[in-house]
Amino acid sequence: MDVFFRQYFDLGVMWTHFPKVLAGFWITVELSLIAGALSMVWGLALALVRGSRARALAPARVLTVAYIDVFRGIPLLLVVLVISGSLPFIEFLPRWVRAPELFGQPDVFWFGAAALTVTYGAYLAEVFRAGLEAVPRGQLEASRSLGMSHSEAMRHVVLPQAVRSVVPPLLNDFIALMKDTSLVQVIGIVEVVRAGREVQGETFNSSALTLGALLFLVVTLPLARFVDRSMARNRPAGASTGGPA
Amino acid sequence: MSPKLRIEGLQKRYGRLHVLRGVDLTVPAGAVISVIGPSGSGKSTLLRCVNRLEEADGGDILLDGQSIRELRGPALDLVRRRIGMVFQQFNLFPHRTVLDNVVLAQQVVNRTGRDEAVAAATDLLRQVGLTEKLDEYPGRLSGGQQQRVAIARALAMRPEVMLFDEVTSALDPELVTDVLDVMRELARQGMTMLVVTHEMSFARDVSDEVLFMDGGVVVERGDPATVFTAPAQERTARFLDRILNP
Ligand SMILES: Nc1ncnc2c1ncn2[C@@H]1O[C@H](COP(=O)(O)OP(=O)(O)O)[C@@H](O)[C@H]1O
Ligand SMILES: [Mg+2]
Numbered sequence: 384m385d386v387f388f389r390q391y392f393d394l395g396v397m398w399t400h401f402p403k404v405l406a407g408f409w410i411t412v413e414l415s416l417i418a419g420a421l422s423m424v425w426g427l428a429l430a431l432v433r434g435s436r437a438r439a440l441a442p443a444r445v446l447t448v449a450y451i452d453v454f455r456g457i458p459l460l461l462v463v464l465v466i467s468g469s470l471p472f473i474e475f476l477p478r479w480v481r482a483p484e485l486f487g488q489p490d491v492f493w494f495g496a497a498a499l500t501v502t503y504g505a506y507l508a509e510v511f512r513a514g515l516e517a518v519p520r521g522q523l524e525a526s527r528s529l530g531m532s533h534s535e536a537m538r539h540v541v542l543p544q545a546v547r548s549v550v551p552p553l554l555n556d557f558i559a560l561m562k563d564t565s566l567v568q569v570i571g572i573v574e575v576v577r578a579g580r581e582v583q584g585e586t587f588n589s590s591a592l593t594l595g596a597l598l599f600l601v602v603t604l605p606l607a608r609f610v611d612r613s614m615a616r617n618r619p620a621g622a623s624t625g626g627p628a
Numbered sequence: 629m630s631p632k633l634r635i636e637g638l639q640k641r642y643g644r645l646h647v648l649r650g651v652d653l654t655v656p657a658g659a660v661i662s663v664i665g666p667s668g669s670g671k672s673t674l675l676r677c678v679n680r681l682e683e684a685d686g687g688d689i690l691l692d693g694q695s696i697r698e699l700r701g702p703a704l705d706l707v708r709r710r711i712g713m714v715f716q717q718f719n720l721f722p723h724r725t726v727l728d729n730v731v732l733a734q735q736v737v738n739r740t741g742r743d744e745a746v747a748a749a750t751d752l753l754r755q756v757g758l759t760e761k762l763d764e765y766p767g768r769l770s771g772g773q774q775q776r777v778a779i780a781r782a783l784a785m786r787p788e789v790m791l792f793d794e795v796t797s798a799l800d801p802e803l804v805t806d807v808l809d810v811m812r813e814l815a816r817q818g819m820t821m822l823v824v825t826h827e828m829s830f831a832r833d834v835s836d837e838v839l840f841m842d843g844g845v846v847v848e849r850g851d852p853a854t855v856f857t858a859p860a861q862e863r864t865a866r867f868l869d870r871i872l873n874p
Contacts, residue, residue, distance in 0.1 A: 524681050525719035525778075529733035529785055530709030532702070539736055544723050 389588070396590040400582045404591050407578030408598045414492065414574065415561040418499035422560070423553070425500055426507025431537070433508065434515050447508070454505035460566050462502050467494040467570040495567030503560050510556060514549035515541065551610045558603050558610075575599070630693030632657040632820045633678070633789050639686030640673050640844075647673045649844040650687065653822075655789065660821045662831035662852075665841035666867060671824040672716075674841070675791045678822070679711045680704060691789070709737060712787030716794045718774045720766040720781070726753065727762040730781045737785065745784075752780040756810050772803030776810055783814075790814070792823040828871055832856050840864045 397404075432440060433447045454462070470480060471490070479485070483493040518541050526536035568577035575595040582591035633655040640648035647670045655661050663671050676682040678689055680696070689697050696707045721729050730749035734740040740748070753762060756776040766774050775795055782790060792811065796804045808830050815821060815834050825831055831838050831852060838855045840848045840863070848861045859865045 519719075521715060521717055521719035522721065525713075525715065525721075525781075526733070527681065527705075528679055528708055528711070528713040529782070530705050530737040531733060532705050535736050539732060540721055544721075547723070 391589050391593050393588050393590040396582070396586055396588050397594045400578075400586075400591045401594070403582065404575060404578050404594050404598070407573055407575035408595065410492075410572060411561065411564050411574040411576075411599075412602075413488075414496060414499070414564045414567065414572070415557070418496045418503065418564070419557050419560055421496065421500040422503035422507050425504035427511050429504060429508035430511035430515060433512055437533075451505045451508050454502050455509070459498065459502045459563055460569065463495060463498040463567055463570060466498045466501070467491060470494065489572075491567075491570045491572050494570060495564070495572055498567065499560060499564065503556065503563075506556050506559075507553065510549050510552045511545065513552075514545035517548055518544045551614045554606055554610045558606055561603065562599070629657075630690070631655060632659075632692060633822065634690040634693075635674075635678065635687070636690070637687035638674065638677060638684050638689070640670070640677055640682065641685050647844050648677070648684070651841075651844070651846055653839065653846065655820055655822050656836075657820050658818045659836040660815045660823060660834050661837050661839065662835040663822070663824045663839045663841055664826070664828070664831055664867070664871075665839075665847075669841045670844045671841055672793050675713070675793050675822065675824060678791060679708050679713055681713075705737070709785050710788045712782030712785060712790040714775070714778050714782055714790070714792045714795045716797050718766070718771070718778045718798075720774055720777055722766055725763050725765055726758065726769070726777050729766065729777055730784045733781070734784050749780070749784060752783050753777070755813075756780050757806065770803055771799045772806045775799065775807045779807075779810055779814075789820045789822065792821065792825065794824055794826060796825070796827055826871070828856070828868075840867065842867070 429447050429451065432443050433451070435444065470476065483490050485493060522540050522544065523533075523536050526540045527533070531539070564574055565576035568574055568580075573581070575598060576592070579589075579592035579595040583589050631654045635651055635653040638648050638651040639646075651670075651674055653661065653674075663674065665671055673682060677684045680689075680699070684697060687697075688695050691707060691710065696704075699707055721732065724732060727746065727749055730752060731742070731745045734745040734748065735742065750759075750762065753759060756779055758773060758776055758780070761769060761773060761777075766777065769777070778795075795811075796807050799807065804827065808827060811821070811823070811830070812834055823831070823835070833852075835852050837849060838852045839846050840855065840859070840861070842863055848855060848859060848864045850860075855864065856868065859868060
């Protein structure tokens with residue numbers, strides 16, 4: 384029993400390797416925030432194209448649907464490997480794409496962020512699409528009838544309502560994204576899981592990984608609680624768009 | 629002088645369903661024209677074609693003698709501003725206060741400054757009897773109050789024509805009067821109005837002309853007194869009998 388406990392909860396190991404694990408966790412957080420922000424922008428753009436009705440955008444709409452299907456259907460790890468193993472060798476690409484070293488982060492960091500964005504953009508596009516479709520059509524029509532252009536109506540009337548309803552599912556996907564950052568260690572990013580694994584290899588003890596798990600929970604547990612609560616709150620209120628109060 | 633609004637031979641199909649089969653109609657400036665008819669006869673579609681929420685398949689729509697059927701982009705937005713519309717389901721913006729519902733389009737479309745827009749909105753909301761509700765959200769208002777906000781919101785764009793699509797049909801009976809009073813007052817002030825309604829007393833007392841629509845055509849039209857007391861068409865008589873003696 385004692386052996387078991389020491390394997391996972393050796394405070395000495397945790398203490399000694401705390402700086403390394405914490406540094407890894409910081410990378411995890413940076414990667415999550417950057418990829419999270421980028422996939423939100425990318426997902427929203429995809430959703431807007433997919434939901435548009437303009438005839439000129441029909442080809443783009445088809446491409447968007449195909450994109451979303453493909454990247455929801457293949458493993459993130461595969462995308463990570465394809466991006467990191469191909470971009471540096473495509474010679475006509477500009478240097479900042481082949482070997483990005485922006486804001487003091489190494490190229491592998493950006494390949495990882497790109498892979499996460501490409502994949503999670505597809506997931507978030509579906510979240511945004513559901514949010515946009517949940518806004519009653521009469522909202523757009525009322526705005527247009529007042530003389531707003533399509534984009535003005537989207538910006539001032541439809542999107543603000545859609546965004547509110549998608550906050551909980553967005554946060555859910557953010558939690559998933561944060562956990563999935565552990566996959567990018569395969570291309571050499573020492574994020575928290577990789578840091579813990581390296582300690583495990585040196586010490587034959589798993590406590591650094593336990594420490595990593597605890598650090599994850601510090602972020603993901605409150606987020607998950609918040610999501611649960613706001614979903615519960617949104618349910619009874621729901622559709623209060625017109626109809627006698 | 630050309631009439632404010634003129635509709636000529638308007639056609640609309642939804643797939644194989646032929647909803648409007650050549651509708652003609654003229655609304656002179658300052659006139660109130662009411663359209664009555666059974667559900668499904670194409671009344672909403674007619675109004676929605678006028679401000680181009682739906683594309684007509686044939687015929688023409690003229691505002692001050694100018695065709696608006698082919699307009700696109702900014703020119704279409706400009707024309708929509710000149711035509712106000714009030715919907716059966718209100719379609720207020722639930723994420724904005726009552727005041728902001730009336731202010732928003734002024735700022736976004738007309739680029740009116742906030743102060744000026746607020747002053748205009750406050751004035752309009754006073755006219756429809758909602759001075760006390762400026763900072764409420766629409767969800768906390770009764771249906772009748774919401775519909776009056778919707779009227780004020782449309783009026784804030786200073787439209788030249790107002791379209792009303794069964795604006796009292798979603799209301800509890802005791803709330804109908806307040807909304808109709810606002811519309812009567814608007815008519816008295818000389819607003820040009822095209823009103824689809826099931827309120828026969830309104831159609832009879834306020835309109836300059838009443839049209840009875842059925843099956844996508846105007847079956848009968850005339851001054852209210854004649855249409856309501858001595859309809860020329862059998863179909864009109866049957867419809868009125870059903871509505872007035874339920
Ligand atoms: N977007 C649409 N797609 C298909 N059919 C429609 C659509 N809108 C209306 N219709 C049909 O057109 C006919 C006329 O509808 P509408 O103009 O709403 O009638 P009214 O307002 O007189 O009740 C109905 O049969 C209705 O089902
Ligand atoms: Mg209707």
